[in-house]
Amino acid sequence: MAGVQHAELKTGRLRRSGAAPVGVLTKVLSIFELLDRAPGGLQLRNIADQTGLNKSTAYRFLAHLERAGYLVRDLTGAYLIGPRLVHLGANSTYQATISRLSRPVMEDLWRETDETVNLGALDGTEVLYIDVLESPHHFRLSSQKGMRRAINCTALGKAVLAWLPPATRDELLAHCKFEKRTPHSITQPSELLAELGRIQRRGYAVDNEEVETGACCVAAPIFDSSGLIAASISVAGPVTRMGHNRIPTIAGLVTGAAARISRSLGYKEARPEHERPPRSRKARRA
Amino acid sequence: MAGVQHAELKTGRLRRSGAAPVGVLTKVLSIFELLDRAPGGLQLRNIADQTGLNKSTAYRFLAHLERAGYLVRDLTGAYLIGPRLVHLGANSTYQATISRLSRPVMEDLWRETDETVNLGALDGTEVLYIDVLESPHHFRLSSQKGMRRAINCTALGKAVLAWLPPATRDELLAHCKFEKRTPHSITQPSELLAELGRIQRRGYAVDNEEVETGACCVAAPIFDSSGLIAASISVAGPVTRMGHNRIPTIAGLVTGAAARISRSLGYKEARPEHERPPRSRKARRA
DNA sequence: ACCTCTGTTTCACTATGTGGGACGGATGCA
DNA sequence: TGCATCCGTCCCACATAGTGAAACAGAGGT
Numbered sequence: 001m002a003g004v005q006h007a008e009l010k011t012g013r014l015r016r017s018g019a020a021p022v023g024v025l026t027k028v029l030s031i032f033e034l035l036d037r038a039p040g041g042l043q044l045r046n047i048a049d050q051t052g053l054n055k056s057t058a059y060r061f062l063a064h065l066e067r068a069g070y071l072v073r074d075l076t077g078a079y080l081i082g083p084r085l086v087h088l089g090a091n092s093t094y095q096a097t098i099s100r101l102s103r104p105v106m107e108d109l110w111r112e113t114d115e116t117v118n119l120g121a122l123d124g125t126e127v128l129y130i131d132v133l134e135s136p137h138h139f140r141l142s143s144q145k146g147m148r149r150a151i152n153c154t155a156l157g158k159a160v161l162a163w164l165p166p167a168t169r170d171e172l173l174a175h176c177k178f179e180k181r182t183p184h185s186i187t188q189p190s191e192l193l194a195e196l197g198r199i200q201r202r203g204y205a206v207d208n209e210e211v212e213t214g215a216c217c218v219a220a221p222i223f224d225s226s227g228l229i230a231a232s233i234s235v236a237g238p239v240t241r242m243g244h245n246r247i248p249t250i251a252g253l254v255t256g257a258a259a260r261i262s263r264s265l266g267y268k269e270a271r272p273e274h275e276r277p278p279r280s281r282k283a284r285r286a
Numbered sequence: 287m288a289g290v291q292h293a294e295l296k297t298g299r300l301r302r303s304g305a306a307p308v309g310v311l312t313k314v315l316s317i318f319e320l321l322d323r324a325p326g327g328l329q330l331r332n333i334a335d336q337t338g339l340n341k342s343t344a345y346r347f348l349a350h351l352e353r354a355g356y357l358v359r360d361l362t363g364a365y366l367i368g369p370r371l372v373h374l375g376a377n378s379t380y381q382a383t384i385s386r387l388s389r390p391v392m393e394d395l396w397r398e399t400d401e402t403v404n405l406g407a408l409d410g411t412e413v414l415y416i417d418v419l420e421s422p423h424h425f426r427l428s429s430q431k432g433m434r435r436a437i438n439c440t441a442l443g444k445a446v447l448a449w450l451p452p453a454t455r456d457e458l459l460a461h462c463k464f465e466k467r468t469p470h471s472i473t474q475p476s477e478l479l480a481e482l483g484r485i486q487r488r489g490y491a492v493d494n495e496e497v498e499t500g501a502c503c504v505a506a507p508i509f510d511s512s513g514l515i516a517a518s519i520s521v522a523g524p525v526t527r528m529g530h531n532r533i534p535t536i537a538g539l540v541t542g543a544a545a546r547i548s549r550s551l552g553y554k555e556a557r558p559e560h561e562r563p564p565r566s567r568k569a570r571r572a
Numbered sequence: 573a574c575c576t577c578t579g580t581t582t583c584a585c586t587a588t589g590t591g592g593g594a595c596g597g598a599t600g601c602a
Numbered sequence: 603t604g605c606a607t608c609c610g611t612c613c614c615a616c617a618t619a620g621t622g623a624a625a626c627a628g629a630g631g632t
Binding site for chain 1: 305306307308310311312314315318322325327345346347349350351352353354355356358359360361366367368369370371372373374379380382383386387389390510511512514516550551552
């Protein structure tokens, strides 16, 4: 019960989410997700069947969504995800959102470790440093926002790589050039693949003087509500302060921080605590 | 009133859209669009005020959407577009949707002109040919699906370029290399800018032997329900069949086809060819 | 300490969404 | 060609499900 999770306790303004769900929303969202899984589009009939909605109800929703430009129909009458839905969220870059949500957690991590804290995400074939908090030490690893690094040699990059869907991962690996920058550098694709397996098993990535002698990084993956890898967070410092004995501690802090960010992004893994009380207002139907 | 628009009349299966709107949907969509215009996120209070919803109602919706992963909150409680909403429609490529909706209209156009009909969209810094219907003539312009061309020398590309937001347009123009492929080629950026102005005013683009001597294309822009340029459609043939006297006719057919596709994408425009409203955006918060 | 601002919860009311059923056009089968 | 079936669209009486005023509870601000 010690002051472990600052970010959580600070925000007393918002309580647990205990509001009753809205039926219409549940139904509409189920339509969205069904349509998202059906790239070829779906007929009214199929939508009604697969969502369990009444045909009339589904029709009313679909007609409304179509008029609003969220859905379009081809000439057979099949409904498809429309322009407006695709462009939603295109204005605010998603990375800005992640950055904003990560800030408080990064600050905690920075306070706990006194080392440089980085937040990164895949951007093209590289890792983009979305946000950086530099260590207060004079001797430190310096990075800056907007910086890009190869995906295969940083802990930040490896953490992303390890949890990417295999197809995407392999495509990216094909673009990697394996430079031997230090004696510890990974120079073989097969070697990297094995390393990614280890990373996935233990839950975090380590760069132990692979890119620069004397520099060490520990990174953990951040997931969003779809369960997809969204970003990664790392702690970086000189090996003199981040020796073998300290790495497990750091790794624990980093994975914890990553998990907290994932949760604020809506990621739900196996119940961290209690189940959610159903809070049914009235029992109905079969 | 003769049989002008085949694609419309054929689909007797679907009548006019006369279903009653769903109140909850209207409200939720207004929240989506408000949030989309506010990259920095919005507090419950602001959302309720700006959408005209009751605070309780807005709260219930927002809480539900957050639980579903469609929205996220930062630690101040502000709501932001969340992961699930961003990824919607990422599965089915939007180009596939456009292609499917355009097919019947392309076929009409093909029948009306007997020339090659192309459908293109911006992909990176080039034009991607999404779909192609080749002319039945032995002497024809041949293209194929998946082909890419420079954006500055094809009618397809110029039509897209002319209606792109100025910032995006200028960025793309910076990447153009102006090759002199024929005596008619545009070789100066300033010259191209002037041409884009003309294109916008008359509503369609023409490539008159600019990329290949003897080849002529006429292209018109396709808009989606957000009013953004989504693609372009062109008719291409030898100058021997597409002389100066025939171009106005073709242009009419092409712009008509483009307008029909735009409509099926949810684009609604009272004025077919007046100037575009300024679409001013709010500077900052209140 | 105060006051005022948030977000959250409750609860009785009734507007609002519901869904069975009917209609008409389109397609398939014989 | 006619019959049968399927689909999307529309209608309307009914009661569920959404509504919103008001009360509650913390967090800041002064």
